Amino acid sequence: MDIIEERNRQLEIDDKKYIWHPFTQMKEYLQEKPLIIEEGNGCILKDIYGNEYIDGISSLWTNVHGHRIEKLDRAIEKQLKKVSHSTLLGLSNIPAIRCAKKLIEITPEELTKVFYSDSGSTAVEIALKIAFQYQYQAEDGDPGRKKFISIINAYHGDTIGSVSVGGIDLFHATYKALLFNSLKSQSPYCYRCALGRSYPECDLECLKQTEEVINAHSHEIAALVIEPLVQGAAGILVQPPGYLKGIRELCNKYNIIMIADEVAVGFGKTGKMFACEHEDVTPDIMTLAKGISGGYLPLAATLTTKKIFDGFLGRHEEFKTFFHGHTYTGNPLACAVSLANMEFFEENKVIEKLGPKIKRLTENLEQFRPLDHVGEVRQRGIMVGIELVADRDSKESYPTEARIGNRVVMEARKQGLIIRPLGDVIVLMPPLGISMDEIDSLCEITCDSIRTVTDIA
Numbered sequence: 001m002d003i004i005e006e007r008n009r010q011l012e013i014d015d016k017k018y019i020w021h022p023f024t025q026m027k028e029y030l031q032e033k034p035l036i037i038e039e040g041n042g043c044i045l046k047d048i049y050g051n052e053y054i055d056g057i058s059s060l061w062t063n064v065h066g067h068r069i070e071k072l073d074r075a076i077e078k079q080l081k082k083v084s085h086s087t088l089l090g091l092s093n094i095p096a097i098r099c100a101k102k103l104i105e106i107t108p109e110e111l112t113k114v115f116y117s118d119s120g121s122t123a124v125e126i127a128l129k130i131a132f133q134y135q136y137q138a139e140d141g142d143p144g145r146k147k148f149i150s151i152i153n154a155y156h157g158d159t160i161g162s163v164s165v166g167g168i169d170l171f172h173a174t175y176k177a178l179l180f181n182s183l184k185s186q187s188p189y190c191y192r193c194a195l196g197r198s199y200p201e202c203d204l205e206c207l208k209q210t211e212e213v214i215n216a217h218s219h220e221i222a223a224l225v226i227e228p229l230v231q232g233a234a235g236i237l238v239q240p241p242g243y244l245k246g247i248r249e250l251c252n253k254y255n256i257i258m259i260a261d262e263v264a265v266g267f268g269k270t271g272k273m274f275a276c277e278h279e280d281v282t283p284d285i286m287t288l289a290k291g292i293s294g295g296y297l298p299l300a301a302t303l304t305t306k307k308i309f310d311g312f313l314g315r316h317e318e319f320k321t322f323f324h325g326h327t328y329t330g331n332p333l334a335c336a337v338s339l340a341n342m343e344f345f346e347e348n349k350v351i352e353k354l355g356p357k358i359k360r361l362t363e364n365l366e367q368f369r370p371l372d373h374v375g376e377v378r379q380r381g382i383m384v385g386i387e388l389v390a391d392r393d394s395k396e397s398y399p400t401e402a403r404i405g406n407r408v409v410m411e412a413r414k415q416g417l418i419i420r421p422l423g424d425v426i427v428l429m430p431p432l433g434i435s436m437d438e439i440d441s442l443c444e445i446t447c448d449s450i451r452t453v454t455d456i457a
Contacts (some may be wrong), residue, residue: 043435043438053413062291113304115304116300121159156227232265268382290298356445357436365384386424405421412445
């Protein structure tokens with residue numbers, strides 16, 4: 001056995017021996033040969049054996065341009081020679097300032113303040129705490145407003161607060177006893193409408209149901225939190241036109257703080273820089289993460305309007321301070337690469353060039369529709385969810401133990417594609433920098449993998 005073979009063998013042993021993988025049933029994982037990534041370039045990842053794979057999910061929706069982007073690499077190298085970390089508690093640093101300024105320039109106009117953290121979950125947790133504290137202490141706040149309303153099928157992160165406003169039982173039910181109570185309204189899941197209606201004849205009945213919930217509890221709702229346009233972890237559930245704008249109007253009508261969770265949908269993935277832009281919506285609070293650093297380093301941001309920020313201003317003895325922070329808040333390395341990421345968007349006209357790629361992806365998705373076990377194909381920008389069903393006419397789902405989604409993913413891996421399922425919804429979310437040929441391969445491999453697995457099933 002040569003040195004490389006010995007190294008690879010030991011890596012596989014150590015991976016199973018020491019690492020507890022997220023969202024992974026480890027009993028099953030320990031029986032499989034692990035896939036260990038060693039290199040990345042553009043939209044291609046390479047494992048320790050030299051096998052190449054298309055990164056079909058942007059390394060979990062984060063590497064919006066792909067891997068080893070020269071401008072982003074250089075930004076980290078340059079900052080590394082100055083300072084890697086300096087606390088933001090009572091101090092500041094140059095990259096954090098410049099990154100915040102850029103974020104305010106590119107996000108909806110009324111957002112004027114940036115509070116940094118390190119993940120999407122913490123960004124949402126911060127948004128919830130800000131909204132709650134604002135109601136408690138601001139001049140126009142209402143201390144009686146202590147509850148939050150969110151959407152069934154929502155996913156806002158894994159911390160206790162963000163799980164409390166989540167709505168996916170598979171992820172959240174176990175922790176029910178730990179959570180605070182939140183109000184829920186129906187999800188605009190048109191394929192499986194809980195209200196038994198069909199779009200567009202429904203006239204957005206789910207939005208009317210949301211108003212009913214709000215109207216009954218308006219005196220106690222501090223804020224509404226929503227994933228704008230697409231509920232990501234629920235299976236790429238695309239909201240019908242007008243729904244998001246309708247939510248903003250309800251928040252205005254009932255004087256409720258609107259929190260837009262753009263962690264998954266932000267930074268170009270819906271076809272615009274931010275999902276809220278599609279319906280000209282400005283939230284009171286916006287959360288960002290994932291694509292903010294181009295997938296290079298952990299960073300998140302919670303943006304607020306001046307009105308929200310001003311609710312925390314006061315004399316020291318009034319204790320209106322927002323007592324929240326993270327050790328790596330405003331980390332210079334992360335902020336430097338995030339600034340470079342936003343500059344890369346502008347310099348390379350990434351959003352402007354997305355149109356033809358989205359069109360090519362849309363055309364490729366047509367090959368999925370005739371498949372016997374494809375119930376629905378959902379797309380917004382480069383975000384795609386392909387829902388697999390046991391019976392297309394009845395929309396009957398596969399039994400959980402069939403593990404259809406996972407089997408499709410493993411089949412695609414054999415053919416040189418890395419994707420990840422959400423149950424039996426196959427998700428495609430490639431980097432924005434993907435080439436036309438790579439889009440073709442991405443879809444061809446996925447389609448063939450679905451056909452292979454469902455024919456056997």
